[in-house]
Amino acid sequence: MDDDAVFRALADQSRRRLLDRLFARNGQTLGELCHDMDMSRQAVAKHLAILEEANLVATRWQGREKQHFINPVPIHDIAERWIRKFEQPMLTALSQLKKTLEGGEDA
Amino acid sequence: MDDDAVFRALADQSRRRLLDRLFARNGQTLGELCHDMDMSRQAVAKHLAILEEANLVATRWQGREKQHFINPVPIHDIAERWIRKFEQPMLTALSQLKKTLEGGEDA
């Protein structure tokens, strides 16, 4: 799986908003997803293409409409991995951080 | 907390690598973090500034050296929130996705 594509896809506010919208109601068409996005249809289509490229969204043609479906797996995977990575050192890192920054002089 | 800054900070491969390095050993100086980064010291410093801006890294001056400490809280927070958001609809979304994409014709 391409971590980088997923991270970069998530780096944009508008794309996270599109994911939120698909969470609220899955399978929406491009036209539906354009509502209240305050940018052109083509701009929204580009964002969706980036999400699709990152495998965060899958699409299906239904007649002349393109439906968009969220794919929760990649984001769940990286979130899981990053959480797991951070959970262990978290407490020690935190106390260490506080000590070194607040306390002042200990190495 | 500024989600956007955190997401964008994590969107870059080099910055994720710097976080990895700090996980491996916390409190490293700029000079240490420059090793094997295949870019100039100033470039690394810019990346670290972005991480610091996103509150993912805290720094402390020790003489003429600047030490860098990872702050696991923000990334843990957004990961938690995104995981939680995705966990509930995950199973249903997945089965729905499979049905609509593989199966073909059901709405």
Next chain:
DNA sequence: TTGACATGCAACCAAATGGTTCCATATTAA
């Protein structure tokens, strides 16, 4: 068939991004 509708494609543009280089400043060591 004809027209409206939903989308794609491509060219273009401004701004942000990731990098560089040169020089300045502060701290340590000889």
Next chain:
DNA sequence: TTAATATGGAACCATTTGGTTGCATGTCAA
């Protein structure tokens, strides 16, 4: 004091990014 070391600042550059517009294509409905 002087020199080396660790970092910061600013100007600059190429590429990427996020947006636009105009036009083309395919599908549905009258």
